[in-house]
Amino acid sequence: MYKKSGAGKSTPFKKSTILQKEFDWNVNDEITLLTINSIDEKVLNEFDLKNHTLYINAWDSDQDEVFKIKSENLKFPIKIDLSKKFRDFTGLPRFALKIFEDESVRVVSSSKSFIMTSEPNDENKQSLIRMVPANIGSQIARLANTPNESPYLEINREFVTQNGEKIGLSDIKNLIKNDPTFCIAFWPNIIKEIFNLALDEENIGEKWGQKLLNNKDNIAPGNITKDKEGYLKIMSNYNSNEDFIKDVLPLYLNNFIRKMKFDSLLFSKLKGN
């Protein structure tokens, strides 16, 4: 019998945290270019960059890549060409800003991980369902679900018709967010799938599962309660998740469509007002 967990002895060392407010970043719509606009001097001065290396650790569910930023290139904005190592993303693309000590290769400072989408960095302003460009053939968008992650939408990076005409990413995004004909047909099924995933016993306690339930309660109040530990759950008068969805989904969809004004936009589109 040997130790299952691996390394024989641990040698703990200090790792500092790079706070979200200590650097500013954005990524383009296609998720091919990550730009670090600034990093607080406090972060950069904590370690001697002659023997430490600043780097971006970027990953999805298929790849884990390192983009080193040489100290002589430390001029803002720093542009990281993600397309050099990622052809396409599988799962949600994430990154963290980190520093390692050159000699030992130990990570001595790290930020938390961020999902790379072109939405604002502020979590409160982000959509619950993130959009990730992907090659998905002739579909406009589809719900993707990778184990242990929040569900997200894969949206067509470049829609190509049989005749070779192309519809670009910004048009696809606009279609998914704003086109009332598309949205009224598309979102109800997606929302139903999301409900099913969020209520799954493996997901309901996760941060994203709770966020989705909270969102449900804001749009269609009622039918949700809190357990002793403060976690949101469906009320006990429902025998199953299916019963809950059957009962609550129509109300949620009505309110969602009205909130997003898809009903009046559709009317205007069809009647030309």
Next chain:
Amino acid sequence: MEKLIQLRTFRKEATDQFSELISNVRKDKDKSYIDLIDPFDDEYSEIISDTQIDTLKIFENRFELGRYIYEIINQAFPDRKSKSPFINNPDFWSWIAFIYLEQLTKNFTVKNIMRRNEHYIPAIGRFRKTWSQIPIHYRHSIREPYRIFSQFGENSKIYFNPKDVCFAGNMIETLRSRKATANHPTINDYVNLKYDRGDGFAKSGASTKVVPEKGTGKSSTVRLGKIYKRLNKNYCAKELSSIQIAEKVGPGFEI
């Protein structure tokens, strides 16, 4: 004996049909479904290069297969730009798998006559999530040997089962399936130092099942993949040399 033909790719519909046929072959245990596709007929495929591929070539193992396909592809598409339309094209890789199907299935005698679809049609592009929510593209019988050979050349032998082209090699399943250890030059250096049996292929048991109670698998790559993932949290693991990996991964993995 050889039969040289110009390099082709399946038409999209043919790949879709191939996928259905694999499911039918497995379900009915009847290999005759495969005869419904003629991979050399213009209805099912189209020529993409004048470079010729030998459809009757016999391979000893997947390392040889990967090396041959690498040579053919480099001849047909010498630069990155010309390769680009095919490297991530499931129709292209499915066509190659189809022409070597008898060898890859040992004349339809491997598990359930044929293995699952992703072994012949790569789980990339429109097939990315067809058979699994997690990435399984590394299971493809042709594309993965090509990818490994193109990354590590002669040092890629270690990943392959030397016995027969119908077997992939457990090291692919244990290391190439994990994002932390796939596409990793120093992990490749490390596994070559640690597991080479003398001719570049891995020693027997290198990727054996881990059963601590029986004392088996202490040095297995199954365990290496899992431990390395944790190491990656505290170190910029891609920057570790093979010697540093050996030192830090812990008991059982010393060189």
